[in-house]
Amino acid sequence: MRSLHLLKIERIEQVNADGKVVWAKENLLNVLHTAGEQYMLEAAFVGGPTANEFIPDNFWFGLDDRTSLLAADTQSDLLNEPSVNGYARQSIASKDGFVVALSGGINRGSAPIVTFSTAGGTWGPVSQLFMTTTQNTSGILIASIELGSSVTVPADDSINVRMSISLTDTV
Numbered sequence: 521m522r523s524l525h526l527l528k529i530e531r532i533e534q535v536n537a538d539g540k541v542v543w544a545k546e547n548l549l550n551v552l553h554t555a556g557e558q559y560m561l562e563a564a565f566v567g568g569p570t571a572n573e574f575i576p577d578n579f580w581f582g583l584d585d586r587t588s589l590l591a592a593d594t595q596s597d598l599l600n601e602p603s604v605n606g607y608a609r610q611s612i613a614s615k616d617g618f619v620v621a622l623s624g625g626i627n628r629g630s631a632p633i634v635t636f637s638t639a640g641g642t643w644g645p646v647s648q649l650f651m652t653t654t655q656n657t658s659g660i661l662i663a664s665i666e667l668g669s670s671v672t673v674p675a676d677d678s679i680n681v682r683m684s685i686s687l688t689d690t691v
Contacts, residue, residue: 530546553591559574595658602643605640627687628685637676643673647671651664
């Protein structure tokens with residue numbers, strides 16, 4: 521069955537300081553936020569005075585702990601995004617960070633693995649991955665994905681995320 525979405529976590533895993541996988545999940549699909557949908561349509565079809573007016577240099581990915589995801593969510597709805605012990609939003613360059621290719625009849629933009637690491641202490645819990653247009657809270661929240669459970673990440677552990685972007689997919 522094909523379903524409409526934008527962002528897909530192909531695999532997410534927590535790796536401890538010894539390099540062992542603590543947990544892993546695969547094939548998680550997003551909620552496309554209303555403002556994110558509008559942003560994508562305007563970037564592709566409306567443009568502006570310059571072709572790249574709506575395209576940032578980087579897309580940013582972060583983790584937070586909202587209890588539920590709504591299409592109407594914006595960055596002001598992000599809840600308990602970590603801000604200590606090495607946590608930082610991670611970026612992927614918009615121009616050359618994604619490799620777009622046709623695979624199995626589906627056009628997909630594959631992203632490099634994104635890693636969130638702890639240093640000097642714990643952060644979390646987190647239960648959502650989100651995609652936005654800025655490193656700060658002023659941008660557009662494009663999409664979010666539920667991780668399936670809340671996770672607290674101990675010192676020296678990391679969360680690795682392999683994801684892709686497409687408009688349709690098979691799960």
